[in-house]
Amino acid sequence: MKRIIFICILIYGFSIIAIAQPKLDSAYLNTAFNVGEKLHYEVKYGLIKGGEAQMTIDLFPNGDSYVYHVRAMAVTTGVASKFARIYDIYESYIDIKTGYPIKASRNIRENNYTLYNEVLFFRDQNYVVSVNSGKKNVPPNTLDLLSAFYFARRHLFDQKLQKNQTIALTTYFEDKIFPVKIKYLKTEKIRTKYGKIKCMKFVPVLEQGNPFKKEDDLQVWFSDDGNYIPIKLKMSLPVGSVHAELIGYENLKNPLGGNP
Numbered sequence: 436m437k438r439i440i441f442i443c444i445l446i447y448g449f450s451i452i453a454i455a456q457p458k459l460d461s462a463y464l465n466t467a468f469n470v471g472e473k474l475h476y477e478v479k480y481g482l483i484k485g486g487e488a489q490m491t492i493d494l495f496p497n498g499d500s501y502v503y504h505v506r507a508m509a510v511t512t513g514v515a516s517k518f519a520r521i522y523d524i525y526e527s528y529i530d531i532k533t534g535y536p537i538k539a540s541r542n543i544r545e546n547n548y549t550l551y552n553e554v555l556f557f558r559d560q561n562y563v564v565s566v567n568s569g570k571k572n573v574p575p576n577t578l579d580l581l582s583a584f585y586f587a588r589r590h591l592f593d594q595k596l597q598k599n600q601t602i603a604l605t606t607y608f609e610d611k612i613f614p615v616k617i618k619y620l621k622t623e624k625i626r627t628k629y630g631k632i633k634c635m636k637f638v639p640v641l642e643q644g645n646p647f648k649k650e651d652d653l654q655v656w657f658s659d660d661g662n663y664i665p666i667k668l669k670m671s672l673p674v675g676s677v678h679a680e681l682i683g684y685e686n687l688k689n690p691l692g693g694n695p
């Protein structure tokens with residue numbers, strides 16, 4: 436269950452200093468995020484601070500060009516670290532023009548459990564190669580969990596979403612095809628440390644195999660300001676609830692809470 440907590444933060448939206456940004460062809464630019472963006476979240480179990488999560492973007496050389504290098508880290512802190520020592524890092528190398536991943540990695544350290552894996556994406560042939568499990572055929576346009584977050588921000592959240600509209604993405608996770616489906620409920624203003632921010636509220640689509648039994652078991656609010664960053668996450672568990680909230684940011688593409 437501890438792993439599910441941090442995986443959900445990464446799926447729906449939760450460090451490296453940005454390098455100098457080369458001049459990019461205008462076709463490669465997007466309106467949702469900048470190189471150098473950094474998001475910082477606090478995670479609470481009930482009233483107790485349980486951890487932190489960070490997500491960052493920089494550029495990485497790839498031949499005579501560059502790719503986005505995005506990185507997400509989740510770690511337990513404070514009292515929670517006495518009971519569950521978690522230090523997870525997810526990384527993805529993303530084609531700047533298309534938003535699809537070229538390579539993804541997971542480096543998991545949770546108490547005595549460790550795992551490292553790298554996955555290469557061969558989009559033209561619709562397969563991936565996992566260091567741990569070898570070659571696997573995958574559906575077209577398959578993403579890893581981290582690139583799926585940035586893909587949605589860049590290509591999907593700027594649509595005029597209708598109530599109960601579903602956003603569906605296919606990801607490759609834990610060496611399996613892992614569908615991600617979320618449903619848009621409404622737009623509302625929520626209170627944050629930065630004042631009230633207009634947000635789009637999403638819940639999971641309930642299907643067989645989904646770890647959530649009710650829609651409100653997981654609720655996520657993304658800013659409706661052109662950045663489409665996760666502002667708040669609330670998740671119900673059998674032993675309580677988990678909350679994650681934005682507590683810091685750098686180099687957003689658009690003003691936080693402004694009009695897109």
